Amino acid sequence: MPAFAAAGDVPLRQRPLIVTDVDEVVLEFLTPFMAFLEAREHALLPRSFRLAGNIIDRRGGEAVSEATAETLLEAFFAVQDQWQTPAARAVETLAELSEEADIIFLTAMPPRHAPVRRALLDVLGLSYPLLASEEPKGPLVKHLHGERRLPLVFIDDILHNLHSVQAHAPSSLLINLMANAEFRALAPPPPAGIHVAADWAEAAKLIRSHWGATTPG
Structure with missing residues (x-):
């Protein structure tokens, strides 16, 4: 199934949307x-x-x-x-955020592996919609959010994915989050407009601050 078709099948409520990568963000990779x-x-x-x-x-x-x-x-x-286990505080933080926002996992992996990932996420209590695609993430995130005038958050460990979303959904809050500290130290610094979160606690603070600044009163 084309990624855009799958994205169109994800129902959203009238509240903020969090789109997050999985590897190195929600799951240790x-x-x-x-x-x-x-x-x-x-x-x-x-x-x-x-x-x-x-x-x-x-x-x-x-x-x-x-x-x-x-x-x-x-x-x-x-x-x-x-092999894979949740990143520190990912399960608890996403559960808390899901009370205020819709959450979608957008994982950059061959779709043929999605069933195994879906089963693993469900076992871990991470039963949010999952899209597996090797297409650029920016157009997908734009398609998911559509023309809604609600806060949008995108979280990823790879800068080119964040750049892609920045180009196609410029109003979104962009968060660079990576579980492995050793490799995170080797990553290039993100440019202006992309926030770095050391962990899920810091990511949650950034997200709620963004909601407070952008949610219509």
């Missing part, structure tokens, strides 16, 4: 992926803010090819429910 690689005699080294070139084969010490890295990532997503 890098830490469990590192453990997954270790179990397969590979390692992910925190040398730069990327996967390509940083995954090594421990048996020879060489970085694996981009094709091998993609194969390992594909294998991880197939069994993600055995």
Whole structure:
């Protein structure tokens, strides 16, 4: 199903909307992926803010090819429910925010892995609508929110996704949040207009402040 068609199936109420990425934001990704690689005699080294070139084969010490890295990532997503856990305070904070806003998960992964992710999120008590897409996130977020004059929040760990939403839904509050502190330290600083949250508690403060400034009285 095309991502826009799936997005059109998500009903929204007349209240703020939070669209959030999943990996490294709602669910731990890098830490469990590192453990997954270790179990397969590979390692992910925190040398730069990327996967390509940083995954090594421990048996020879060489970085694996981009094709091998993609194969390992594909294998991880197939069994993600055995490895991934919630980011700190993600479950509790989203539950609190859901009392005031609609929440949608927009995850940048092949849609074929969405059923496993859906089941994992449900087990964890994160039963918010899920869209899995490899398309740019900006047009999707714009399509989801439509022309509603209500606050919109977008949360992601990757800057180009935040840039995409900034370009297509410029009124949204943009939050850069990343669970793994080691790799977060390697990330480029975000430009003006993108807020950095160290954790979900700080993200919640930014969100509620934005609602107070933008919700019609």
